[in-house]
Amino acid sequence: MSNLEQIAKLSGFSKATVSRVLNQSRHVSQPTxxxxxxxxxxxxxxxxxxxxxxSKGQTMQIGMVTEGINEVMLPFLNSFVETASxxxxxxxxxxxxxDPKKELQAFEDMRRKRVDALVxxxxxxxxALLGSYCKYGPIVSWQRxxxxxxxxxxxxxYDGYTLGLEHVISRGRTRIANAYGRxxxxxxxxxxxxxxxxxxRHGLAELPQWSRxxxxxxxxxxxxxxxxxxxxxxxxxxxxxxxxxDLVAAGIVSEARRRRLRVPEDLAVVGFDNTELAHTLGIxxxxxxxxxxxxxxxxxLLAKLGxxxxxxxxxxxxxxxxxxx
Numbered sequence: 001m002s003n004l005e006q007i008a009k010l011s012g013f014s015k016a017t018v019s020r021v022l023n024q025s026r027h028v029s030q031p032t033x034x035x036x037x038x039x040x041x042x043x044x045x046x047x048x049x050x051x052x053x054x055s056k057g058q059t060m061q062i063g064m065v066t067e068g069i070n071e072v073m074l075p076f077l078n079s080f081v082e083t084a085s086x087x088x089x090x091x092x093x094x095x096x097x098x099d100p101k102k103e104l105q106a107f108e109d110m111r112r113k114r115v116d117a118l119v120x121x122x123x124x125x126x127x128a129l130l131g132s133y134c135k136y137g138p139i140v141s142w143q144r145x146x147x148x149x150x151x152x153x154x155x156x157x158y159d160g161y162t163l164g165l166e167h168v169i170s171r172g173r174t175r176i177a178n179a180y181g182r183x184x185x186x187x188x189x190x191x192x193x194x195x196x197x198x199x200x201r202h203g204l205a206e207l208p209q210w211s212r213x214x215x216x217x218x219x220x221x222x223x224x225x226x227x228x229x230x231x232x233x234x235x236x237x238x239x240x241x242x243x244x245x246d247l248v249a250a251g252i253v254s255e256a257r258r259r260r261l262r263v264p265e266d267l268a269v270v271g272f273d274n275t276e277l278a279h280t281l282g283i284x285x286x287x288x289x290x291x292x293x294x295x296x297x298x299x300x301l302l303a304k305l306g307x308x309x310x311x312x313x314x315x316x317x318x319x320x321x322x323x324x325x
Contacts, residue, residue: 003045010043011036024088062301063106063115064093067122072245072273076121076142079294087302089116100125107133117301120150138304140297144186153296153312158190160286160317161242164270165198167284167319168240173268177210177238179224179248188213188244195242210238221251228267229259239267240325246271246278246285253283253324269324282323289315 008015013032020028021036039045062084066073081091092115096103103125109115110133120141123130131149133139144154168176178195180188192211199206215224221243228237243249249271256263263269271278271285278285292313299310 003043007036007039007043007045010039058116058305059114060088061090061092061115062298063109063118064091065096065103065106065118065120065123066093067096067098067103067124069093069095071247071275071277073121075275075290076294079291080119080298083295083298087298087307096124098124104129107136110139111136116305119297119301138301140300142293142297144190146186151300153293153300154187155288155293155315155317156190157187158194160272160288161191161194162198163317163319164242164272164284164286165194167321168242168268168270168325169198169202169204171268171325173240174204175207175210175235175237175239176204177207177224177228177241178212179215179221179241179243179252180211180213181216181244183213191242207238210241215244215248218247218251218254221248222255223251224248225252225255225259225261225267229261234266237267240270241267242270243272246273246275246283249283249285249324250277250281253281264323264325274320278320278322284322284325285320287318287320289317 004015004018008018011018013036017028017032018036021033064077064080066077069077077093084091094103094106103123106115106118107130110118115137117138117140120130120139120143122143123141127145127147127150130139131147134149139150141150141152142154143152144156145152165176176195178191180191182188195211196206198204212224215221224241231237241252243252249269252269253263256267256269261267269283271283272288273290274285274287277283292315296312296315300312303309
């Protein structure tokens with residue numbers, strides 16, 4: 001006698017009813033469900049995951065694709081995993097360390113039906129290649145994508161960066177430095193456009209020598225301050241700097257204070273994402289609703305997988321002013 005038959009005999013219900021309980025069907029009364037679950041617990045019955053996947057036609061697993069895990073990505077990853085779990089989905093995290101071949105393993109796993117769908121936080125492969133995998137399952141990206149096959153929940157960082165620029169300009173800052181992120185990122189291009197537009201609107205002289213790309217870390221923020229102080233004439237130094245994230249802002253603020261540079265009197269600093277680090281160090285930052293973007297990503301995937309269709313949350317950036325401006 002199979003485990004399923006044994007549970008059915010002891011409970012007094014059919015195998016079909018027991019199967020519906022295993023598959024979390026809504027078409028079972030609560031008393032029936034409770035009785036069957038109690039017998040399963042008494043028998044220490046563990047459902048066969050592969051069998052359930054076959055019956056549903058899904059693995060109930062979603063892959064997350066990222067180059068690596070850092071403080072900026074954690075809110076997105078944590079929120080996505082928690083939301084997926086609430087709907088019965090497990091999450092597999094694929095880290096590529098920037099290796100295109102390692103990254104493609106996630107897409108190959110979807111092609112082989114090892115995962116039902118993929119969410120991309122960062123990727124390194126050609127977008128046309130990644131888009132070709134959409135025929136095997138839904139793909140959603142946290143990044144902005146120049147590929148219509150891959151849906152995106154990304155917000156336009158032009159808007160968030162403009163908030164920071166207008167904030168420091170309203171306080172009389174005219175020599176603005178920019179510590180941008182990845183040079184090829186659409187987010188970086190949006191921030192560059194925001195800076196150029198703000199400079200034109202307010203008649204500011206652009207400072208290309210103080211607009212750097214590839215600035216991501218605390219140490220790089222510290223180095224930027226040392227470069228600023230190497231310029232002897234204070235009027236040739238920036239009087240404000242907008243950062244790719246709060247880590248860079250923390251490095252700038254810490255090194256500036258060590259070098260007796262007054263913040264914000266000599267240098268105003270604006271971070272991005274409004275993480276706990278910005279709160280702890282009193283850094284003005286742009287609130288980026290990362291956790292809610294992750295929820296939007298999951299619900300977009302769920303709808304494509306045939307699940308409940310939840311409306312996308314309407315999200316926006318806002319500036320959180322603290323001591324550094």
